[in-house]
Amino acid sequence: MNGEPVLSNGAALRAYALAVIAQDAAYDRNPQGDPVLLTSDMRRGLHAALSVEPPPLLTAGPAVTAGEQAAFRSGIQAALDMVYSAVAVALGPEQLRHRQRFVRRRSARRSSPSCADARMRGCAPARCH
Numbered sequence: 856m857n858g859e860p861v862l863s864n865g866a867a868l869r870a871y872a873l874a875v876i877a878q879d880a881a882y883d884r885n886p887q888g889d890p891v892l893l894t895s896d897m898r899r900g901l902h903a904a905l906s907v908e909p910p911p912l913l914t915a916g917p918a919v920t921a922g923e924q925a926a927f928r929s930g931i932q933a934a935l936d937m938v939y940s941a942v943a944v945a946l947g948p949e950q951l952r953h954r955q956r957f958v959r960r961r962s963a964r965r966s967s968p969s970c971a972d973a974r975m976r977g978c979a980p981a982r983c984h
Contacts, residue, residue, distance in 0.1 A: 905942060907935060
């Protein structure tokens with residue numbers, strides 16, 4: 856076994872993913888030990904979710920009409936579109952604007968590039984924090 860979850864249904868997989876994300880959020884509040892998820896893990900998960908395409912309707916003969924096939928495809932696509940939309944909203948401009956302000960505020964408190972350069976050379980000017 857390679858450490859991946861062995862789950863057989865969508866509800867259990869969703870619960871597993873939400874639990875991992877909850878553990879990662881808990882780590883953010885109290886960072887001790889190794890982080891649960893890395894940025895690349897989150898990016899890979901989002902990419903996988905956004906890359907899902909509707910599966911083909913499996914039929915065993917002419918028992919399914921063209922209208923039923925279209926309804927199946929439309930229903931699956933609508934569900935996927937809800938997921939795509941939820942991710943897009945969570946990563947939307949309003950959320951990103953908030954993040955940019957937060958990053959700007961934090962970076963304003965850090966030392967200037969000249970101080971960082973001085974530290975790399977092994978000296979720290981008195982004006983650096």
